[in-house]
Amino acid sequence: MGGGPAAATAARLLASWGRDVLLVARPESADEPELPESLTPSCRKFFDLMGISSAIEGAGFIPSGGHTVWWGGAQRVEPFAEGQHGWQVTTGRLSRVMLAAVEAAGGRVERASLSADDVLGWPTRVRIDATGRAGVLARPFGRRRYEPGHRTVALIGRWRRSGPWPLPDASHTLLESYADGWGWSVPVGPDTRALAVMVDPKTTQLVKGEGAKAVYLAEIAKMEHLAATFRGSDLVSGPSGWDASMYVADQMTGDGWLLAGDANAFVDPLSSAGVKKAMASGWLAAVAVNTALSDPSMAPTAYDFFAARERATYTQFLTLTRQFLLDGAPAPDHPFWADRGAPAPDDDRAAITAAWDRLRATSTLSLRAAPGLTTAMRPALTERAIVLEERLVTSLVPDGVRYVDGVDVVRLTRLAPGAADVPRLFEKYVLDSGPTDLPAFAKALATAVARGWLIAP
């Protein structure tokens, strides 16, 4: 259900794996404004996975070269890494390309505005709700929980300018933080840009009693750089309003259904990652469904794995977004920023580096496995199925871990106790597991020591 990137990804993959797929999306309406979106180069791996990269390149989207950011007072011009580009798209145009790919893979595409009753009445084994914020099944069954202190409304208008934009690179996505919120702009045509302001309807000093246009213009005037960039250009449409508040479903799967993409969780548009997250979610939903259809006894494992991964992704985005908001706060005590920012937790990079320094300094290794270290079968993801694999399990990592930087830590922790030194352990590992990158091996070994899986005397 749905015609966005989550539904299209799930449907295209399942159809190309030989499943019988029906995708139902709401009819397009000329009156509904299309949302402009900026896609980062990392979306390419999902386009490749779906086999639609050439269709995306041929669709005429504006290639994007990076970001120009005025965040927390500092300016940064951040081009994407060498040779890479993103895409400036709109929801409708992206959806048309992706739905054509669903049909090309043998999926059926129909247009209808569905209700939960329609969907529950379908004679089908599995339903994937990917209807975004509308959440046909997500609203009645998903127990959607909004992030406290994270209510955001986006007001978006389109602006035209004769002559060049006064920018270092006009293909860039622009971001600016200001006391009452933040602004965002992407190119949508040769002489046209979308400009959005993201504000909190509860805490922002909006211009009371006036229409959306007056509120929108007043917010733009509060920004130094974006106001200067758009001076001398004309507002040609909008603004339209979009709810951009973060939420997550407490229940992501049920009897014969899964929630994918924005239907299950919405991350702040600040990340420019909503579409990528939706495609990742559509892929994971397709893998879980494919697993359950191939082997019904694996259905509970596959659905639980899907829900756990989706929840972990949301938590990661929440942490990153909070850190970014903390960095951007031009007025940290202002309610818009005070409720949103929170420091990210420390990671263990320093401990891993210290462990490697210790390992390098010792002439004899004498490593042994930690007393509580065991292995157990845990679900793991392959391209098309969720399978059970042996993993290292500790009380801190109950879901287990198998690979660190591509190095198999189950094998590594078995081989390590007999090894006299690091070079000989590396040789043993390569004999056992095949060619291995030495820096990755060193990192995996140091990680095993830093996390207490292996104990060095």
Ligand SMILES: Cc1cc2nc3c(=O)[nH]c(=O)nc-3n(C[C@H](O)[C@H](O)[C@H](O)COP(=O)(O)OP(=O)(O)OC[C@H]3O[C@@H](n4cnc5c(N)ncnc54)[C@H](O)[C@@H]3O)c2cc1C
């Ligand atoms: C203001 C704003 C700016 C954003 N900017 C970016 C950005 O720059 N980059 C980025 O990657 N992401 C951005 N996002 C996020 C991105 O738009 C979403 O995360 C992404 O589109 C989610 O994809 P989806 O397939 O889950 O849902 P959607 O894209 O929302 O698709 C849902 C689909 O379900 C259909 N539908 C709804 N109800 C029904 C029904 N009853 N019956 C049938 N079909 C139905 C809809 O028509 C639609 O086709 C932004 C979001 C907002 C709000």
